Amino acid sequence: MRELAVRALDTAGSQGASYADARVVARKSESITVRNQNVEALTADESLGFGVRVIVDGYWGFASSQRMTLEEADRVAAQAVRIARASARATGPKADIGPQEVHKDTYRTAIVKDPFAISLDDKIALLLQANEAMNKVKGIVMAESNVYCQRENKLFASSEGSFIEQELVETGCGLEATAVGEGEVQRRSYPNSVGRHQGTEGWEFIERYDLPGNAGRVAEEAAALLFAKPCPPGTTTIILDGSQLALQIHESCGHAIELDRVLGTEAAFAGTSFLTTDKLGTFRYGSDVVNLTMDAITPGGLGTFGYDDEGVPAQSMPAVRNGIFVGYLMSRETAAGLGLRSNGAMRASDWNRIPLIRMTNVSLEPGEWTLEELIADTKDGIYMETNRSWSIDDRRLNFQFGTEVAREIKNGKLGDLMKNATYTGMTPQFWASCDAICNRDHWVVWGTPNCGKGQPEQVAHTGHGAAPARFRNIRVGL
Amino acid sequence: MPLGESDLKSIADRILGASTADQTEVLVFSNDSALTRFANSYIHQNVELTSVDISVRAVIGKKIGVAATNILSDESLRGVAERAVTLARHQKDNDDFQSLPAPAPIRQAAAFSERTAKYTPEERADVVAAICDAARRANVTAAGAFKTSTGEMAVANSLGVFAYHQETTADISTTMMVDSGSGYADRIAVDVGDIDGKALATEAIDKCLRSANPIALEPGQYDVILEEYAVADILDFLAYLAFGAQAFQEQRSFLSGHLGEKVMGENVSIWDDGLAHDTIANPFDFEGVPKQRVEFITDGVAKGVVYDTYYAGKEDTSSTGHGLPAGMTFGPIPSNMFLKAGTATKEEMLASVERGIWVSRFWYTRPVHPLKVLVTGMTRDGTFLIEKGKITAPIKNLRFTQSYLEALNQVEMSGKETSLHSAIIGVSRVPALKIKSWNFSGATEF
Numbered sequence: 001m002r003e004l005a006v007r008a009l010d011t012a013g014s015q016g017a018s019y020a021d022a023r024v025v026a027r028k029s030e031s032i033t034v035r036n037q038n039v040e041a042l043t044a045d046e047s048l049g050f051g052v053r054v055i056v057d058g059y060w061g062f063a064s065s066q067r068m069t070l071e072e073a074d075r076v077a078a079q080a081v082r083i084a085r086a087s088a089r090a091t092g093p094k095a096d097i098g099p100q101e102v103h104k105d106t107y108r109t110a111i112v113k114d115p116f117a118i119s120l121d122d123k124i125a126l127l128l129q130a131n132e133a134m135n136k137v138k139g140i141v142m143a144e145s146n147v148y149c150q151r152e153n154k155l156f157a158s159s160e161g162s163f164i165e166q167e168l169v170e171t172g173c174g175l176e177a178t179a180v181g182e183g184e185v186q187r188r189s190y191p192n193s194v195g196r197h198q199g200t201e202g203w204e205f206i207e208r209y210d211l212p213g214n215a216g217r218v219a220e221e222a223a224a225l226l227f228a229k230p231c232p233p234g235t236t237t238i239i240l241d242g243s244q245l246a247l248q249i250h251e252s253c254g255h256a257i258e259l260d261r262v263l264g265t266e267a268a269f270a271g272t273s274f275l276t277t278d279k280l281g282t283f284r285y286g287s288d289v290v291n292l293t294m295d296a297i298t299p300g301g302l303g304t305f306g307y308d309d310e311g312v313p314a315q316s317m318p319a320v321r322n323g324i325f326v327g328y329l330m331s332r333e334t335a336a337g338l339g340l341r342s343n344g345a346m347r348a349s350d351w352n353r354i355p356l357i358r359m360t361n362v363s364l365e366p367g368e369w370t371l372e373e374l375i376a377d378t379k380d381g382i383y384m385e386t387n388r389s390w391s392i393d394d395r396r397l398n399f400q401f402g403t404e405v406a407r408e409i410k411n412g413k414l415g416d417l418m419k420n421a422t423y424t425g426m427t428p429q430f431w432a433s434c435d436a437i438c439n440r441d442h443w444v445v446w447g448t449p450n451c452g453k454g455q456p457e458q459v460a461h462t463g464h465g466a467a468p469a470r471f472r473n474i475r476v477g478l
Numbered sequence: 479m480p481l482g483e484s485d486l487k488s489i490a491d492r493i494l495g496a497s498t499a500d501q502t503e504v505l506v507f508s509n510d511s512a513l514t515r516f517a518n519s520y521i522h523q524n525v526e527l528t529s530v531d532i533s534v535r536a537v538i539g540k541k542i543g544v545a546a547t548n549i550l551s552d553e554s555l556r557g558v559a560e561r562a563v564t565l566a567r568h569q570k571d572n573d574d575f576q577s578l579p580a581p582a583p584i585r586q587a588a589a590f591s592e593r594t595a596k597y598t599p600e601e602r603a604d605v606v607a608a609i610c611d612a613a614r615r616a617n618v619t620a621a622g623a624f625k626t627s628t629g630e631m632a633v634a635n636s637l638g639v640f641a642y643h644q645e646t647t648a649d650i651s652t653t654m655m656v657d658s659g660s661g662y663a664d665r666i667a668v669d670v671g672d673i674d675g676k677a678l679a680t681e682a683i684d685k686c687l688r689s690a691n692p693i694a695l696e697p698g699q700y701d702v703i704l705e706e707y708a709v710a711d712i713l714d715f716l717a718y719l720a721f722g723a724q725a726f727q728e729q730r731s732f733l734s735g736h737l738g739e740k741v742m743g744e745n746v747s748i749w750d751d752g753l754a755h756d757t758i759a760n761p762f763d764f765e766g767v768p769k770q771r772v773e774f775i776t777d778g779v780a781k782g783v784v785y786d787t788y789y790a791g792k793e794d795t796s797s798t799g800h801g802l803p804a805g806m807t808f809g810p811i812p813s814n815m816f817l818k819a820g821t822a823t824k825e826e827m828l829a830s831v832e833r834g835i836w837v838s839r840f841w842y843t844r845p846v847h848p849l850k851v852l853v854t855g856m857t858r859d860g861t862f863l864i865e866k867g868k869i870t871a872p873i874k875n876l877r878f879t880q881s882y883l884e885a886l887n888q889v890e891m892s893g894k895e896t897s898l899h900s901a902i903i904g905v906s907r908v909p910a911l912k913i914k915s916w917n918f919s920g921a922t923e924f
Contacts, residue, residue: 033807038572042565043805045546046558049529062525066548083512083524086599090607092520120568128570142728144807180729185849265517268621268653271841274923352527391844391877393856398877398922400854402846420847422854424877424920455515455623456525478846478854478879478919 001026001050004073005157008052011077013159017054017084019097020077021158023309024050024068025351029150030116034127036135036143042120049351052077056084058094064352098336102161103313107306109169110299111202115149118203123147126211133215134177139223145175145211146196148449149203162311170302170461171205172198172449177219179226186225186419188404190218192243193387198447198461199300221405224417231406231421233477237381238423239374239470242438244403245364246446246464247387252427253285253292254359254462256396257319258345259328261357263337269455271394274427275325277338285325286431289367292320293465294329296344296360301463302447303362305347309355312344319362323432329357349458356454361445363465367437371468374436376412382476383407383414384421400424400478423476430471438467480595480630481508481530483642489532489555490634496559499536499566501578503635505764505803507531510595511627514602519610519620521603535804536562537578541569544805576791581638584768587752587759590628591669594646597626605675609652612679618686620679622652626670633766641766647758648673649900653859654686658924659872661685662707662839662859666898666905668758685838685860692872695863697918701834701890703827703864709817709908710899711840711855712882716748717812718902719848721774722800723789724809732849732883733780742886744778747818752799757814757898758905762799769799772812775886786810802903813904820892820909827891827912829867835876835916836862836869851882856922877920888914 005022012020026048033041050073051064061084063076127145134143149171156164174196176189191197191209199205240248260266261273275283285292296304296314305314310332319327328334329345334357346355375383389402406421407414445465452459490504508530515523533546536559543565547558602624613620630644650673651664663681665673704712725731732741752760752769762768765787773781785793786801789809800810828836835857843855857876862869893909 031805035807037570038574039542039569040572040807041544041805042542042569043544043546044561044565046554047546047548049548051527060522060524062523064525064527066529066550079526083526083599086603087514087521087524089600089603090516090519090521090610092518092522120565124568124570142730178728178730183849185730185847263518264619264621264655265522267517267619267655268515268623268651352529354523354525389844389846389854391842391854391856393875393877393922393924394841394858395922395924397924398856398875398920400877400879400920402854422846422879426923455523456511456513456527456625 001155004050004068004070005155007070008073008077009157009159011074012052012054012081015078015081017056017081019055019159020052021156022050022052023351024155026153027150031148032123032127033144033146034131036131037128039124051351052080053354054080054084055095056081057088059084059087060095061087062354095333096336097332098341100160101311101332103307103311104163106165108167109200111169113203115171115203116151130175130211130215133212134219137219137223139179139181139226140177140219141180142178143219146173147206148172148196156307156309156311158311164307164311166306168305169200169202170198171201171203172196172447173206173209173211175211175215175218177222179222181226184226186222188218188222189386190214192446193404194450198302198449200302200304201300225405225419228417228419231382231418231477235473235475237378237470237472238474238476239378239381239383239468241385241468242442242444242466243446244384244387245466245469247390248401249362249364249464249466250448250462251390251392252396252399253319254362257328258357259330259334263334270453274395274397279325281326283325284323285320285428286323287434288322289437290320290323290431290434291365293363293365294319294327294360295363298361298445301361301445302449302461303360303463308344308346309348310342310346312342314344317343329359331357347460349460353458356458358460359462361463361465363445364437366440366443366467369436369438371438371442374438374468374470375409375414378409378470379411381409382421383409397426399427421476422478423474424478425474433472433474434469435472437469442467480628480644486630486632486642487640490632492555493534493559494634494636496556497536497563499538499563501537501636503535503578503804505533506632508630509627511625512599512602513623513625514606515623516606516610517621519613521606532558533803534558534562536566538566540571540573540575541566542572542575543569574792575788578635578637579639579765579767579787579797582768584641584762585753587761589645589668589759591646594626594648594670595628597670602626609675609679612676612683613654616683618654618656618683620652620654624650633764635766639766641762643761645758650675650678652678652682654682656686656690658691659686659689660859661689666900689860689872692874694921695873697876697921699915699917701831702913702916703831703836704911704913705838706897706899706908706910707839708837709911710901710906711843713815713817713906713908714902715845715851715853715882717815719845719851721783722809722811723783723785726783727789727792730848732851733783737780737782739780740778741780742775742778743889745820745889745892746775746778746886748775748815749773750784750812750815752814754814756907760814760904763801764803765801767797767799767801772798784810784812811903815901815906817908819894819896821894822891824893824910827910828864830891830912831864831867834864836864846879853882854879874924875922876918878917879919880917885913885916890914
């Protein structure tokens with residue numbers, strides 16, 4: 001890997017690149033999905049390849065390949081240079097990546113139990129046990145559970161002299177019970193929805209979430225939802241559980257603070273951002289209790305690593321402090337445009353993609369409340385749990401979310417179960433209405449392993465620390 | 479450039495030869511793809527990738543394991559076969575699994591253009607430069623992406639299936655922007671020579687300039703004209719929520735228990751046909767089963783869903799050739815959908831609206847209630863107020879929460895022209911629609 005990367009950089013330089021970097025990525029993954037009592041998917045994937053990114057006369061080019069030969073390194077580097085020269089045919093500002101970043105280092109995810117060392121039989125047995133508990137519940141037509149693990153070894157080398165080797169491990173799991181009846185289809189997921197919860201940990205992550213121990217409860221909730229009353233329309237107080245709040249943060253803050261979106265370079269697909277540069281340092285994003293942090297160093301977070309894919313060290317910085325917007329997720333090029341230094345937010349999903357600004361762990365700092373205190377303090381409202389649907393406009397303002405389950409709050413107590421709960425709002429007004437956040441005992445870094453961005457599209461793994469929080473005067477029940 | 483049928487067959491044969499499973503299936507995908515991306519009216523990202531990916535499904539009795547690699551050495555090809563077998567040995571029996579498919583005749587379908595396969599970075603950049611120049615002349619800002627790709631797929635199994643297909647696609651989109659408005663256009667074709675970047679730019683610039691300085695409109699129920707970009711989204715949701723055998727058998731589809739019943743307006747017919755002349759041809763699925771034409775809705779009546787061999791086996795019917803790669807758990811999905819055209823021009827549809835909204839496209843649409851195909855999303859890139867048959871003002875974008883199923887019971891007019899669009903999987907060909915009483919549930923600030 002090392003020799004190939006060096007060769008690619010040398011060739012790029014000799015062909016006229018003023019900057020070049022090479023990433024070599026080897027990934028191994030294993031995925032098991034059990035539906036009812038059938039192991040529907042049992043897959044083991046491996047992948048190896050490299051990508052070369054160059055700047056030539058101020059324009060970017062990128063090429064990649066899976067053929068791991070020195071001759072191919074020459075070809076790919078030369079092709080990247082050719083592509084960069086072609087970019088100059090639609091003239092624009094020259095790329096400026098700011099001050100040099102030179103690091104020689106290694107990084108490994110700290111794990112306790114290697115997930116690849118756990119036997120397939122044990123993994124399958126775990127999921128079958130979970131599904132058996134779900135299938136026993138009347139009304140459940142589909143029980144699905146899964147575990148996933150991956151190990152990525154990557155090498156980053158740059159013409160500035162960086163040489164960084166990282167080994168990143170991720171493990172994830174989830175279960176889902178689907179109930180059908182009464183003209184309804186209802187689903188409950190655990191620990192998170194959209195397939196699974198995931199983190200940069202080993203098998204200890206799976207053990208912590210005890211899928212078999214929670215499966216029966218989850219299935220019973222799904223079945224009960226068939227008979228639950230619908231969430232009524234209105235304007236009320238809502239308390240969002242941590243996993244739903246994590247997705248709220250992802251959509252309404254995380255994407256909005258990606259500086260490439262702000263500067264218009266994602267306009268063709270995902271859109272732009274209402275957090276324009278004139279708002280940095282002054283715009284009131286939320287209430288005084290709202291503090292959002294961009295951090296790539298929290299152990300176990302799905303957005304945790306050692307160095308980003310531009311070779312910039314992982315770090316932690318505020319995005320929102322006491323409600324005021326103070327920071328973007330940045331790349332070297334976008335940061336330089338603001339006279340700043342990159343905070344290490346560039347990641348590529350694979351060897352055949354360029355790095356883009358991606359969320360790391362964008363988290364809401366915990367507050368002071370216990371969940372019990374918060375509910376007891378709420379006269380009337382709705383407690384909403386686990387995401388079911390999400391949608392937001394292309395500047396990250398108007399959003400609508402749905403949750404799998406909701407419970408009425410009456411006079412400080414949880415009451416009737418409700419189904420098909422939805423809520424909507426505008427991002428700054430929503431966060432301005434946040435008046436209480438639960439404490440660190442309730443704070444979890446939720447993993448979102450399915451964030452799409454870019455053309456060609458890439459899927460990133462991001463993390464969001466969140467504890468339940470309360471929001472006032474929110475429109476619900478659409 | 480493509481590897482060619484014999485190279486892909488050689489890879490598949492080596493793996494089949496190395497496998498000790500009762501049945502083995504090999505998928506080989508080869509992809510050369512290049513994408514020139516632009517924003518702020520210049521090229522800011524310009525990328526190319528080459529990949530060959532191999533997936534192996536090993537069957538031992540009723541146990542199935544799947545392994546994948548992109549490493550083409552002899553050792554790796556033997557290794558991926560061994561890995562799939564090892565996984566299968568650890569499996570439990572899946573009593574619903576019948577067999578890998580047997581060979582069946584496959585109609586070849588033309589989907590390859592030499593011109594697209596040989597398209598260069600310079601040629602892509604020139605098309606983009608022309609789009610950016612048009613934007614500058616119109617005092618708007620251009621963003622977009624232009625992709626050309628050559629793909630090959632080979633499916634082989636130990637029962638004698640071997641199917642090979644190569645295709646090229648040229649896929650371009652642009653969003654033109656001013657401070658207070660935007661417009662969008664896209665095209666997809668097999669032959670890059672069919673892509674007219676200047677016409678694309680003209681369409682998007684016109685929409686952009688007309689959308690500037692929008693007024694606010696109260697959300698509510700409005701008659702709508704949906705352009706083809708928006709109609710394509712409706713088919714996407716029907717495809718993955720309702721038209722596949724998995725959702726159908728699990729009672730999660732609105733078609734479940736309702737075949738033969740009227741579920742939509744009589745003026746609505748929807749089908750899938752991978753061999754039609756006016757789609758991007760797709761002659762077989764990821765199991766090597768030939769594509770069949772499948773009618774989903776005929777004159778409003780529910781007719782059927784798509785199957786792969788697994789879900790067909792559960793109903794004692796046949797695969798329709800819509801299987802996804804082994805290891806994916808979504809079940810069979812349509813890939814070449816059609817919505818029947820009508821007889822109206824867009825001008826006629828517009829003239830028929832007393833008060834309504836013209837929608838160019840939808841954005842960030844997500845299911846709220848899958849059984850009802852209740853979807854929420856935003857309008858984007860050109861939304862206009864219609865009064866007394868004329869567009870009278872651009873409006874700020876609206877959020878909708880609408881059952882697509884109910885909407886297809888409220889189609890008043892269908893366009894006589896159709897256009898081809900990328901779909902959730904594959905492509906879809908759709909007309910514009912006039913739909914009565916669409917529910918807009920919110921609004922944004924732009």
